[in-house]
Amino acid sequence: MPTESELDAITLDQLRAVPSEKWSTYPDAIGAFVAEMDFGTAPAVRRALHDAVDTGQLGYLSGPPVARMQEAYTGFAKRRFGWSVDPERVRPVPDVLAAFEATVRHLTPEGSPVVLPTPAYMPFAPFLHDLGREVIPVPFARDGGRSVHDLDAVDAAFARGAGLLVLVNPHNPTGRVFERAELEALSAVVARHGGRVFADEIHAPLVYAGHAHVPYASVSPTTAAHTVTATSASKAWNVPGLKAAQLVLTDDDAAETWQRRCTWTEHLAATPGVLAHAAAYDAGEDWLADVLAYLDGSRRLVADHLAAHLPEVGHTPPEGTYLAWLDLRRYALDRPTAWLREHAGVALADGRHCGAAGDGFVRLTLATPRPVLREILDRVTTALTTERRGA
Structure with missing residues (x-):
């Protein structure tokens, strides 16, 4: 170490x-x-990559590496966050932006605007414009020196016809880790409008003492039913170039749509990256x-x-x-x-x-x-x- x-x-x-x-x-x-x-x-990640080369696991992504990753992630999520997830609902994707594109294209009403709390991770707004979607920016409010969601503004954005809210937690760039009560309040607004949340939780393992990451989909059955969660080992274990991430589908309808229309996204994930993620979650x-x-x-x-x-x-x-x-x-x-x-x-x-x-x-x-x-x-x-x- x-x-x-x-x-x-x-x-x-x-x-x-x-x-x-x-x-x-x-x-x-x-x-x-x-x-x-x-x-x-981590040493475990390096060993997994060397083993992938030595044993010739450099072909297209197949079932066994995916299953290893699914079991590793669900074990990690349970230990780290107390979140129980069906391994089959943890799908391989190449990165969070690929998961985001598939979510916008296939899991939101065609042409519907997207609510983007700002300041936001840099690629989101231009990426949405490229997809032909209107971006409704909602600047964070300030509460005791901390950035918080402006719930009235989020409510107004959904009232304008938005179908999706982008939730980045822990937040890039401000570093906020949103608390359970904050997430519950946000979910009430989303649910009132029948909206969906894309939860980017790529920084979830990187939380400091005194704070705790709460997966948005874990807050309640309501959040589970309107959320797709994207995460990855790429930030916490420093492997973004390996092109692997996870999309967690806690909603039955989203999982069914993904199976019918989005599995092509899974084929873009790299086999060595998926194996490295399994090692990171299992032994990192x-x-x-x-x-x-x-x-x-x-x-x-x-x-x-x-x-x-x-x-x-x-x-x-x-x-x-x-x-x-x-x-x-x-x-x-x-x-x-x-x-x-x-x-x-x-x-x-x-x-x-x-x-x-x-x-x-x-x-x-x-x-x-x-x-x-x-x-x-x-x-x-x-x-x-x-x-x-x-x-």
């Missing part, structure tokens, strides 16, 4: 030696814009626990540094995920990510790509060695402090 000193010892040169999107897109900057970790993956929790403890220290490092050196940056430590959502509006930067790349040599994600509610914000991926994270924070601090003095 990785120790803190081992994770600290990973260097920028080592990270840049791997031609990933995160480290090759901006070669003159420190990459912190892609939601990937810089810690490799000890590795995850160590990494999550390290991430907890890193999110506290970000919060302490900002409080001490950049108090004008708005920030609420994430309750889950490894993403820090930073409010730079007081600096009045026209294009904050471009400015920070130029003046700090740090590449962050632009909040404007998360919708109008993200204008003036940036997203920092903190899942990097702490010496690198400190370098990021120091560079940003120097640049913003110099800008403030020159203003």
Whole structure:
């Protein structure tokens, strides 16, 4: 299992030696814009991948790997979240966006708008536009410094004819982990309008002490009946390039429609990825626990540094995920990510790509060695402090 000193010892040169999107897109900057970790993956996952190569499991996806993944995920969901799921209802998909596309196309009324709470994970809005769907953005409200769903606005969006709500929990980019009472209140609005929820729970294993992930479909029979849940090991075990994820179908009608119209999506999942997911869920929790403890220290490092050196940056430590959502509006930067790349040599994600509610914000991926994270924070601090003095 990785120790803190081992994770600290990973260097920028080592990270840049791997031609990933995160480290090759901006070669003159420190990459912190892609939601990937810089810690490799669990030994069990590596063994599963080597075994897949050694035994020739590189063909089209077949029944036995799917069954292994289904049993592994349902066991993990029961241990981790207390959620009992029929293994047959856990379907392989290549990634969450593929599951989202199939859900929109086949499990919602044709042409119906989609409710998208904002700020939102960047691809959702443009993806919906490409599918010919109207997006109804619903900015989060604020309650005691936390982002919460604006239930009146969600209600109004469904009243306009929306058929689907996108629920990202834990939330990307804000890091919120929505509580059971919040989910119950949201479900009452959805049920009142006969709507459906696409629950993106890809960050579900990445939740910090004091918070607990509650699968939306597990809240009640009502939520189970109007939800499709997409999840994956790709974030928690750092394997997004393996092209595998899970769609959990807790509604009989959705499961029947999926069987008739959507199984082609399953064929896009990669056999090695499905095997790696089974290994992660079955034997990767000890590795995850160590990494999550390290991430907890890193999110506290970000919060302490900002409080001490950049108090004008708005920030609420994430309750889950490894993403820090930073409010730079007081600096009045026209294009904050471009400015920070130029003046700090740090590449962050632009909040404007998360919708109008993200204008003036940036997203920092903190899942990097702490010496690198400190370098990021120091560079940003120097640049913003110099800008403030020159203003």
